[in-house]
Amino acid sequence: MRKLVWLLILLVALCSAWWAAATTQMQSTVNxxxxxxxxxxxxxxxxxxxxAGFPLTLQNRLSGLSVAEPNQSIAFEAPQLDLSAPVWWPGDLSARAPVAQAAFPAGALPLVLNMRNMQADLDLHPGLSLQLExxxxxxxxxxxxxxDGLLLEAEESRLRVTQSSDAANEYNIAVLPGRITPGPLLRRVLGEAIAQPGGQPIxxxxxxxxxxxxxxRHSAVAGTLPQIDALTVENVDAAWGDVALGAEGALTFDAQGIPDGVLxxxxxxxxKLLDAGERGGFLPPSMRGQVNTMLRLLEARGGTPGGLDLDLVFAEGQMVLAGIPLGPAPRLIQP
Structure with missing residues (x-):
């Protein structure tokens, strides 16, 4: 009996030592x-x-965290951020924040995200490189x-990134925003009539x-993603009422970030999208008739009343939409 008691004491001491060492290492890694x-x-x-988290959870609580790159286009801020992992494998990491704010550019459009009850769960492969699984x-x-203000609100939004079983450098990405409520700007541009009778935007x-x-971990330390070599779009779907947009296709990118492929x-x-473009100032009224005529010809070619089926082709650094040259293709990497 006495040996069992000493064994339990030794086990508790070892677990306590491991917890203290692991949480200290987590703290050092964050710093x-x-x-x-x-x-x-x-x-x-x-x-x-x-x-915090003793004895089964390794947890670091970060207070008053803010990170911003020199030009402030990418930034993250959280008054409280809890990083935690099970004591038996620190590579299953969770980050939770009651409130958080993130800023980043979407092309030329700067976006600011305000989040409540944010949670991110990361599963890392065991090993020195700690690959994201x-x-x-x-x-x-x-x-x-x-x-210009609020674009949209979303409830129970999710982003999932999963490493492919076929190639370690390929990741499947799913964006599922949940219930969406358009902001005043989108309602003004798209018009309240678009929302009838289809209900909530999708x-x-x-x-x-x-x-x-x-x-x-090398990507995390560098603070930048590796170069993107290829992008396969399984589906991108957006709909509000009886207006819908969709895209699918595949692109490859060279070392300069120039795309090649078809969407x-x-x-x-x-x-109705032309109406929205005119209301939003993207389509000058003087060009409305010309664009309307061109799209009606493309509609007749596709054979779908009120619909368009178009191929956006990227080749030799240029873009062509349904046979119409659009000029230089945008580069994924800016010089």
């Missing part, structure tokens, strides 16, 4: 990542970092803001991205 961003010129603020980020409430996207190498686009009730 090292933040220091690497500071060294790269980022503005990094962290008021405090503490330990799966990540799922979700938020009970998501607010998307553009330069948005979803599924695609596969092939990187030059697998996502791992097939589907548009339902394109005339």
């Amino acid at each position: 090292a990542l933040l220091d690497s961003r500071r060294a790269a010129g980022w503005d990094v603020t962290l008021k405090d970092i503490g330990k 799966q990540m799922e980020a979700r938020s009970t409430y998501l607010e998307v803001n553009g330069p 948005l979803s996207a599924r695609m596969a991205v092939t990187f030059a190498r697998a996502l791992d 097939s686009l589907r548009v339902t009730n394109w005339s």
Whole structure:
């Protein structure tokens, strides 16, 4: 009996020592990542970092965290961020924040996301490189803001990234925003009539991205993603009422980020989108008749009343839509 008691004491002591060492290592890793961003010129603020979760959870609580790149186009801020992992494998990492804000550019459009009850779960492969096996980020409430104010709100939105079983550097990505409520700007541009009779807007996207190498701890330390070599769009679907947009196809990218391939686009009730383009100032009234005539010819070619089925072709650095040259293709990597 006495030996059993001493064995239990020894086991508790070993577990306590492992918990203390592992949480300290987690803390050191977080500080090292933040220091690497500071060294790269980022503005990094962290008021405090503490330990919690004993005995079954390794947890670091970060208070007053804010990170922003030098030009402020990419930034993240959270008054409280809890990083936790089970004591038996620190590679299954979760990040939770009651409220958080993230800013990043979507092409030329700067976006600001305000999130409530944000949670991100990361599953990492055992090994020195700690390759990303799966990540799922979700938020009970998501607010998307553009330069002119609120664009949309979404409830129970999710983003899932899963490493392919066929290639370590290929990841399947699913974007599922949940219930969407358009903001005043989108309602003004698209018009309230578009929402009838189809109810709530729908948005979803599924695609596969092939990187030059697998996502791992080196990517996290560098703060940048590896080069994208290929993109396969399984589906991108957006609908509000009787107006819908869809896309699918595959693109490859060279070392300069120039795309090559075809995206097939589907548009339902394109005339209402012309109305929206004119209301939003994207289509000058003087060009409305010319564009309307061209799209009617493309509609007749496709044979779908009110719909368009178009191929957007990227080749030799140029874009061609349904045989109409559009000029230079946008580069994934900016010089």
